[in-house]
Structure formats: C-alpha cells, structure tokens
Amino acid sequence: MSVLPKFGLLPKSHLVPDVLAENLDIVFCGTALGHKSALEKAYYAHPGNLFWKTLYKTGLTPQLIAPKDYAQVLSYRIGLTDLCKHAFGNDNVLPPDALDAVARDELEKKILKYQPRFLAFTSKTAASTFLARPTGKIPYGLQVETCGNTQVSVLPSPSGQGRTYWNNGAEWHHLAGLARN
Secondary structure (H helix, E strand, O other): OOOOOOOEEOOHHHOOOOEOOOOOOEEEEEOOEOHHHHHHOOOOOOOOOOHHHHHHHOOOOOOOOOHHHHHHHHHHOEEEEEOOOOEEOOHHHOOHHHHOHHHHHHHHHHHHHHOOOEEEEOOHHHHHHHHOOOHHHOOOEEEEEEEOOEEEEEOOOOOOOOHHHOHHHHHHHHHHHHHHO
C-alpha cells in the first residue's frame, strides 16, 4: 500500500473506476473517495463506514461484500460512482473545483447514459452540487428532480464523520424497498 496525504489530488494510480452498466436499480454516488478508500483503491473502505453493512442489512445484497470486492455489486443491479473523480478526502477539504459544474455535468452524462432507476447520493454535499441547492434545503429521501427517467434520492452519509443524521438507516431501508418493487 502506498502512502498518500490525508487529502488532495487523486493520483491516477489510485483511481477507483465507476461501476456502471445498463439496467441497474440503484447507482450510489458519494462526493469523492475518502483517504482510506483512496489508499485501498476501493469504495467505502474505511472500517467505520456503514455502507457495505447497510447494503446487506437492507437486503440489497444477500451477503456482506468486502470493500475490495466492490465490483460484485453489479450482480445485484447496483452501481457505484463519485461526483468528484480527481480528488480525495473529506468533503470539507476538497479543492474548490472538485465540486463544480464540470463534475455535475460529468455525473449527469453517466446517469443519462445508463439510466438506473435510482441515483442515490450518500452525501448531501454531492447532492447539493448535483441539484444546485444548498445542503440545508435538501431533505433526505426522494427529490422532485430527476435525471432523465432516473429518480434522485438523498441518503444520510454512512461514514463515521457524517453519521449525525443516520436514524438507524431508515432512509436506506425505504430506498431498498422502493428498489425491490
């Protein structure tokens, strides 16, 4: 494992590719890789992050997936991406251009191309950039905006640092129920 600073520009050697395909039920979208995820080259890799446990607990995956095996989600009609693909770190330390119209447009192109049933943001920061609304004006759950035919949802962050509004993952369970129908 190589050494990385706590945040900064993401070296190409640490890029974690999108996990996208047609006919997906949900594409989960974070803001950017965290430090541990960049080190491990895997989505939601910090041991304190509840992402993988929540996918299992909500029934979106029939087994607990290890972060290094993130590509397995495709077999469960789940995709993964981040709004910012060129930087890493906590939301509050990302460079100013990490969350700009270019990142928003790139994500929109991906979603319009693959048209999953749901685009689920795992951070209000990413949702705020995509929806062009302040984070305080974005409720959890389904949004009025869509991206083509894709419904947009905002979920409480599963990360340890952003889990203030976790509420036992109720919004995650609700979205999982919608995706199963």
